[in-house]
Amino acid sequence: QREDEQGEKTAPPSHQLSFIGARCCVQSNKRCTVIGGSGFLGRHLVEKLLERGYSVSVFDIRQSYELPGVTFYQGDLCDKRTLLPALQDVSLVFHCASPAPGSDNRELFERVNILGTRTVIEACVEAGVQKLVLTSSASVVFEGTDIKNGREDLPYAKKPIDYYTQTKIEQEKLVLAACDTEKNFLTVAIRPHGIFGPRDPQLVPILVDTARRGKMKFIIGDGTNLVDFTFVENVVHGHILAAEHLRPSSPICGKPYHITNDEPVRFWDFMSEVLMGLGYAAPRYHLPYTLVYGLALLLWLLALVLRPLVSFKPTFTPMRVALAGTHHYYSCERAKQDMGYKPVIGLKEGITLTVQSYPHLRRGA
Template sequence: MATGEVGEVRWCVVTGGRGFAARHLVEMLLRSDQWRVRIVDLSPSIRLEPHEEEEGGGVLGRSLRSGKALYVTADLRDKNQVVQAFQGAEVVFHMAAPDSSINNYELHYSVNVKGTKNVIDACVECKVKRLIYTSSPSVVFDGVHGLHNVDESTPYPEKFNDSYSETKAEGEKLVLKANGQGGLLTCCIRPSSIFGPGDKLLVPSLVAAAKAGKSKFIIGDGSNMYDFTYVENVAHGHVCAEKALAAEEHGSKAAGQAYFITNTEPIKFWDFISKIVGDLGYESPRTKIPVPVIMPIAHVVEWTYKTFARYGMRVPQLTPSRVRLLSCDRTFDCSKAQNQLGYEPIVSLQEGLQRTIDSYAHLQATRHMKTTSKASDFLGNGRVADTLLWKDKRKSLTTILLMAILYYYFYVSGDMCLTSVAKILLAIALFLFIHSKLPAKVFSYRIKRIPPHCFHLSDEMAHRMVLSMCSEWNSLARLFKSIGSGNDWTRFLKVVGALMIINLVGILSIRRSIEIGIPLIFIAVYGYDKWEEKIDSLFVESLSFLSRLKVEAVKMIQKQ
């Protein structure tokens, strides 16, 4: 039996107890064997996941059967239901909140503000001793300015990024103000960007985007830093807060305070996303889209949703508030929680990431599913493939522009070779000079400086280049040696065929070859990459047809 003193049964309540982070908190509380847990949520009955029912490992299933856990249906917007759910509880962990991705002010206000007020009133009426409220770091985010290692002294903004953040801030103010009412001690936890096993939003949405071919885009320049928090650390932070409030009678400073909770390991947001998507076998984001380019589109999408939501339009992924969240810095100083709550992450970021990825094995790209095309394999899956197949649009556009410049100066302009080289070098010098004078940011897009080592050819690089040239020469020598032996007819025919193609191309002028050849290469490899299966099937059918013709021809010859 869960007891505080001998024979004393201690109940705690977790509102929104079937939510993502709340489930982990419930299991942590049950495993501690110090609490009986009342799980409060909207559903009329509790439906357990398979791992929650497993014999020997399903702590929640065992606890429900033994009476150490109890499920209660309650709507926080109904005070009578809340009071009934809180009867006899010593502690309330208020974690219930509506979906943050739905920008519906009425819904958010009814739960995050009115519902929280009902929770506070019920705690006072039921003589609950401690209330821990799950807030959000977004209560200090204005949607414009990034947050870099900010602490709890950061004020609430005048304008919030969305209705969820605004109403969470109002709820947080109510909880902090309620500290001391009727002997109730309160504090607020602000966990940053929660992830982990059991999440039904982040990883599934990333996989869905990857399957739809939308995972290759980076919003902004990709350098924005984030504090992510593994879900067990979030649960641990709540437990630490409860213990600190319990010690309030002995001089704790936690009551009436708000605390950021993180993994204390900031990481680039897009590196985090790439790790999850890449390890699950999908294409990682690589193409950068500047915020000023995508923001007008996001506004149009949001306006369209507001207009057609009544007709059943789904909530869009691309909204202005989400664009801001994906492109800004969001890191937080966790030292206050460490000093006053005794909080330290119990699971590292890398371990948490690996556990998360392992838990979504069912969403992995199937092994037979190729992540690269034959065209990409043929081109080496490197820079050449990225350029010709438009995987890196910046490289592709840069290459086309460079070729256009070379073509103009060396073939169209009619200048002498030396004059063309001088003009190109002049253009490069002018570009580098202007680039060096540009500010660090232009329209919120960070300008990357060209490091000096880009212009330096190291001894090691020069050595590799020479070795590569020698290797190619030796390969060519082996090829002609093999042909000279007179035994390798297949290789001989391949060489003859290649030389005949070169001979045909040579009939054209150099200028005409460039005009036709370069666009043809881009179109051919890109087209094959897009319609690989159709082209392969046509090729197989053609070979089959030729094979049948050959057989028929042989039969005809034999008859004669």
């Protein structure tokens, strides 16, 4: 309502009512929840969504930061009663929650990636959420052997190389199978690969720690293997594009999409550039791939056998050795065609921005 010249309240004209209704609809469609929003990717996603005018809530087991206008809900992903309040009046959910790769805690991976995702789907349907965007992984098709320009129609790994991959496969299957255009519950899976960027708690800190302990002198294999590393902002861009293209008539419904920097690079060139940018020497001695992989497998099995007596984590797991010594890069053609995807930050710029964000990890710091 509005006041006329005499101070009496009158209804707005019909064309203004239509505009107000449309504006309310837009605002409703921009209400979203980021599950796992306290993590590395999740926080970057939350910040970009805010920039784009979305109303954002975060659900996570912990709260690691505060942002104006963001509502935080803390709880266990597997507890639907705790999760439901974070999904009320929300049309879009991003599911980014997952334990970090590299752990050998099978129970944790199964609980979060499988049981937790079942709970997310049930809660979304119950709360009337219309769109669910999953952060999957390109590793769901990786078995430790070369993949060159891999497309989304590659079969899931029959022999997953670790528990992370095994449970991400089941997670992605659950989410894509839940897509139902008739019931207006739409899902899509984003498969990033080698995410890096500012605030990364994994790749750069582990790399620097390994270098400080004098264990980054060796190149596994001949050093020519090409891989994808993806700047976090490009992964975020892929998620938002997917969400904004997800509608009943869209070809993306119920499908997975590779999102990378679309610039395959030699694995050891990338590592060397990050290390030298932080003041450390690049690795230069070569070790045979099969030898290192065999040793990593032996140490991993030994760690499993001795776990009841002693706990130790080998620096190189079979998965890490495979990632360091094989070709694994993926095609983004489907994302380009169906969503208009294009990386917003190039690889060189991404490395520069990442290195600049870690002054405390520089040599001598």
